[in-house]
Amino acid sequence: MTLLPAGGPAPAGLLAPLLPPQVTAVDTFHDSAEPFLFPEEEALVAKAVSKRRHEFTTVRQCARAALAGFGLPPAPILPGAGGAPRWPGGMVGSLTHCDGYRAAAVARDTTVASLGIDAEPAEPLRGEGTLNLITLPAERTALRELAAHRPGIPWDRLLFSAKESVYKAWSPLTGRPLGFHDAHVTLRPNGTFAAALLVPGATTAGPPLTGFDGRWQVRDGLALTVVAVPPHGRTGPAC
Incomplete structure (x- = not known):
């Protein structure tokens, strides 16, 4: 786990146990006191509200710190097709942010084909009907069984997060969108999950x-999920 530079946000280090050793990650609970954006990035949030600017800026500071671990100089991190971030040549990565937390993970594309990370507040999903919009009937059955087996864990939020990580790993490899109902996710109590396309x-x-x-x-207070795709084919156990 690479730390943010001195004077930047204090690192949290939550992702390290979930990621393989080839991946460098930086995360923080604090927005930077000295925000910096490249002009190309600044243009993307010039009219954004303060909350969006803080998220956008700090998560890119995390990403630049992670890339520095591979000896890469600071550079703009701009959205590509579908909104996914474009990484320097030879690198793959993923970004995530939620209230009070920002994180980035990067790796060389010779060791990891694609990455997906996601962080969500560790609380049940809100909004009537939200669960039906993001899950398959079989997934909802499994969620009820998991809740009975291990109450107190926000299994529905974890499932949502897992699907977000799957999408982030899928998109760079295929160049296509992936709907919530396009993958069946199985959460396991042992801290792993599988997504069947x-x-x-x-x-x-x-x-x-x-x-x-x-x-x-x-x-x-966070529900965290990661997917790390090896250079060939379906992932093995993620880390």
């Missing part, structure tokens, strides 16, 4: 995807 997993290079494996944890 229900749509063709053709990739821009390499063999087709059949699914993803990942890891999760709930701590410090």
Whole structure:
């Protein structure tokens, strides 16, 4: 886990246990007291509200600190197709932020084909009907069983987070969107999960995807999930 530079936000280090050693991650509970954006980035949030600017700025500071761990100089991190961040040549990565937390993870594309990380508040999903919008019937059955087995864990929020991580790992490999109902996610009480793709997993290079494996944890008020795709095909145990 690479730390933010002196004078920046204090690192939290929550992602390290979930990620493989090839991945460098930086995370923080604090927005920077000395925010910095490249002009190209500044243009993207010039009219944004303060909350959005803080999220956008700090998560990019995390990303630049993570890239520095690979000897890469600071550079703009701009959205590409579908809104996913574009990384320097030879690198893959993922960003996430929620209230009070920002994180970035990066790796060389020779060791990791794609990354997905997501952080959510560790509380049940809000809004009537939200669960039906993001889950399949079989997933809702499994959520009830998990809640009976281990109450106190926000399983519905974890499932949402896992699908977000799956999407972030899928998008750079395929260049296509992935709906909430396009993958069946199985959460396991041991801190792992599996996502079986229900749509063709053709990739821009390499063999087709059949699914993803990942890891999760709930701590410090957050539900965290990660997917780390190895260079070829479906992921193995994520880390």
